[in-house]
Amino acid sequence: MTIQATDAVLLDIHERMVRIRIFEEEAGKLMENGKVPGALHLYVGQEAVAAGVMAHLEDTDHITSTHRGHGHVVAKGGQFNEMYAELYGKAAGYCKGRGGSMHICNMEIGMLGANGIVGGGIPIAMGAAFSKKFRKTKEVAASFFGDGASNEGSFHEAANMAALYKLPLILVCENNGFGEYTRQDNHQAIVDVADRAAGYGMPGVVVDGMDAIAVYEAAGEAVARARNGEGPTLLECKTYRFYDHVGVRGMGLSYRTDEEVENWKQRDPIKLLEEKLIEQGISTKRKINALHKRVREEAMAGIKFAEDSPLPDPDGLLEDVYYVQA
Amino acid sequence: MAEAQLKDDQAPRKLAYVNAITEGLHEVLKEQPEAFLAGEDVAGAGSVFGYTSGLLEEFGADRVIDTPISEKGIMGLGVGAAATGCRPIIDLMFMDFLGECMDEVANQMAKMRYMFGGHARLPVTVLTMSGAGMSLAAQHSQSLEVWLTHLPGLKVVAPATPYDAKGLIISACRDDNPVFVLLNKLSLALQGEVPEGAYEVEIGKANVMREGKNLTLIAYSRMVHEAMQAADQLKEFGIDAEVIDLRSLSPLDTDTIVKSVKKTHRAVIVHEAVRFSGFGGELAAQIQELAFDYLDAPVGRVGAPFSPVPYSPSLEQSYMPNAKRIVAETRRLLGV
Numbered sequence: 001m002t003i004q005a006t007d008a009v010l011l012d013i014h015e016r017m018v019r020i021r022i023f024e025e026e027a028g029k030l031m032e033n034g035k036v037p038g039a040l041h042l043y044v045g046q047e048a049v050a051a052g053v054m055a056h057l058e059d060t061d062h063i064t065s066t067h068r069g070h071g072h073v074v075a076k077g078g079q080f081n082e083m084y085a086e087l088y089g090k091a092a093g094y095c096k097g098r099g100g101s102m103h104i105c106n107m108e109i110g111m112l113g114a115n116g117i118v119g120g121g122i123p124i125a126m127g128a129a130f131s132k133k134f135r136k137t138k139e140v141a142a143s144f145f146g147d148g149a150s151n152e153g154s155f156h157e158a159a160n161m162a163a164l165y166k167l168p169l170i171l172v173c174e175n176n177g178f179g180e181y182t183r184q185d186n187h188q189a190i191v192d193v194a195d196r197a198a199g200y201g202m203p204g205v206v207v208d209g210m211d212a213i214a215v216y217e218a219a220g221e222a223v224a225r226a227r228n229g230e231g232p233t234l235l236e237c238k239t240y241r242f243y244d245h246v247g248v249r250g251m252g253l254s255y256r257t258d259e260e261v262e263n264w265k266q267r268d269p270i271k272l273l274e275e276k277l278i279e280q281g282i283s284t285k286r287k288i289n290a291l292h293k294r295v296r297e298e299a300m301a302g303i304k305f306a307e308d309s310p311l312p313d314p315d316g317l318l319e320d321v322y323y324v325q326a
Numbered sequence: 327m328a329e330a331q332l333k334d335d336q337a338p339r340k341l342a343y344v345n346a347i348t349e350g351l352h353e354v355l356k357e358q359p360e361a362f363l364a365g366e367d368v369a370g371a372g373s374v375f376g377y378t379s380g381l382l383e384e385f386g387a388d389r390v391i392d393t394p395i396s397e398k399g400i401m402g403l404g405v406g407a408a409a410t411g412c413r414p415i416i417d418l419m420f421m422d423f424l425g426e427c428m429d430e431v432a433n434q435m436a437k438m439r440y441m442f443g444g445h446a447r448l449p450v451t452v453l454t455m456s457g458a459g460m461s462l463a464a465q466h467s468q469s470l471e472v473w474l475t476h477l478p479g480l481k482v483v484a485p486a487t488p489y490d491a492k493g494l495i496i497s498a499c500r501d502d503n504p505v506f507v508l509l510n511k512l513s514l515a516l517q518g519e520v521p522e523g524a525y526e527v528e529i530g531k532a533n534v535m536r537e538g539k540n541l542t543l544i545a546y547s548r549m550v551h552e553a554m555q556a557a558d559q560l561k562e563f564g565i566d567a568e569v570i571d572l573r574s575l576s577p578l579d580t581d582t583i584v585k586s587v588k589k590t591h592r593a594v595i596v597h598e599a600v601r602f603s604g605f606g607g608e609l610a611a612q613i614q615e616l617a618f619d620y621l622d623a624p625v626g627r628v629g630a631p632f633s634p635v636p637y638s639p640s641l642e643q644s645y646m647p648n649a650k651r652i653v654a655e656t657r658r659l660l661g662v
Contacts, residue, residue: 062406062410094442094443094445095441095443095445098442099441099442099443103441103442105441105442106445107409107445108445113441113442115434120434123399123402123403123405123406124402124405124406126399126402126403126406127403127404127409127414128407128409129406130412131406131407132410134388134407135360135411141406154399154402154430157394157397157398157402158399158402160396160399320440321439321478321479322439322479322481322503323447323502325502
């Protein structure tokens with residue numbers, strides 16, 4: 001059963017991808033210019049994965065993310081003002097400046113946080129999926145993680161339990177070829193992480209993670225299976241990060257060649273989708289340019305909002321360590 | 327017991343610690359439809375300690391759930407389900423297994439609410455079994471409470487009596503924060519007064535078990551009973567000891583401790599955990615910070631030696647703190 005993307009869905013996916021790309025480009029500049037504290041792990045290059053999966057999810061569906069989490073928040077419906085404010089460590093941020101880039105979240109849209117621990121989100125998403133089944137809802141949970149995280153014990157335990165209990169979970173492995181700075185062939189003996197699905201008794205699917213439409217279709221099947229009570233799916237999306245593990249610099253790195261990066265950039269997921277949108281008469285170059293311009297303005301407005309916002313009051317340092325009954 | 331009941335219908339009902347745990351879980355599962363109990367062997371087997379016995383039959387397999395031996399998975403299940411509308415009760419069979427799931431406990435459960443700017447609420451309770459005394463050796467006998475009390479975001483309680491075991495489990499499950507309930511395996515058969523129905527024991531409130539004039543013995547979990555025996559024995563040396571059962575380690579009832587020490591001017595702390603870097607160090611530091619001028623002697627600490635828990639009964643008996651050692655340490659400190 002293939003769920004094909006309508007024109008409206010393709011435009012929606014495209015907008016999500018453009019929003020991620022521009023948010024991240026501007027976030028990268030902020031980090032390079034020393035405007036924001038801490039370390040940012042940027043999602044540029046992997047946009048088709050977050051957008052293609054999230055196009056199937058509602059606010060009531062929950063996701064967990066990784067240290068490279070901004071793209072998942074944007075794709076799930078996160079707003080630039082609160083996101084940039086969080087990167088700046090401002091009180092108006094999604095986490096009131098307590099979490100920052102690696103813990104950015106928005107519970108209202110079902111975003112259970114980026115996660116500073118590789119593989120840390122997978123058991124949590126499994127727990128959310130358990131909750132959805134326990135409460136007899138039709139909601140699903142999805143966990144985004146990398147090829148590196150697929151070597152963590154947390155992945156193994158969560159995958160086994162999700163299959164055992166037939167939970168409505170989509171395990172989305174974004175295989176970008178690297179666990180931090182270590183190449184995949186130097187951190188696991190398999191080529192396809194999806195092969196591991198068989199060991200848990202769930203379907204494993206490999207898809208071109210630079211092709212948003214392919215991701216959308218494959219994710220559609222996985223989400224439908226989950227909603228129908230048929231259990232989890234391991235969906236591996238082959239993708240690539242154009243930037244470094246941390247920060248922006250993408251070229252001239254010791255652990256990968258510039259040629260490799262250039263080859264992957266030929267398959268820039270946004271460019272590929274835009275070519276298709278124009279070719280099929282779904283959009284025009286002019287409309288696409290207008291979208292980029294509008295989103296860029298929104299990003300600049302978000303940055304201004306963040307810069308103008310107050311820092312958290314140090315007197316409130318201990319707030320939210322515990323829930324206190326009002 | 328039966329005779330007593332015949333004589334007086336109002337006589338308090340006595341129950342073993344293990345059955346008090348079951349009753350606490352029963353009350354919670356009955357009153358909270360969002361609650362479920364998950365852990366290794368909690369359903370079919372009724373837990374290796376027997377304290378979930380009968381719950382599967384009463385509440386069904388949807389709410390009393392056997393899990394694989396996957397502590398990371400089980401703890402993640404608790405975190406994810408608590409963040410999305412359930413009230414999970416997670417059974418971590420032995421406290422020693424914390425090593426298998428410390429990321430889920432320390433980096434996820436304890437911190438999620440804070441990292442998310444207060445936008446998450448995690449009503450999850452974790453039951454786990456601590457303590458030595460059954461020749462279960464180095465990996466099934468530890469008292470690792472400081473692994474947990476060092477983590478802001480968690481609450482940690484350690485019931486010494488059947489009454490507190492039931493009441494603290496109910497309080498923990500009604501709390502909207504992650505709470506660890508540290509049970510004690512050598513106390514499972516301990517009998518004590520336990521009322522029927524649901525009741526709470528306030529988390530963060532210590533219990534003065536016995537009032538005294540010139541020494542405060544501070545203990546928790548099974549060591550409370552050793553401290554009570556020590557207090558009896560210390561009478562012959564002219565020491566009238568007050569005994570405080572902390573019940574809750576985090577939050578800590580500092581007020582009760584300080585008030586007592588200001589009255590007695592002497593304190594000895596007792597715990598089963600290794601003495602070095604143990605919870606007693608925190609207590610001793612707080613006492614000297616808050617009641618220094620009232621102290622007539624150094625604050626004493628009785629705990630296990632700096633060694634893994636041994637297997638052989640003869641070794642284990644000499645490893646575990648007891649009343650005799652509490653008396654000896656107190657006499658040494660006080661010079662009596």
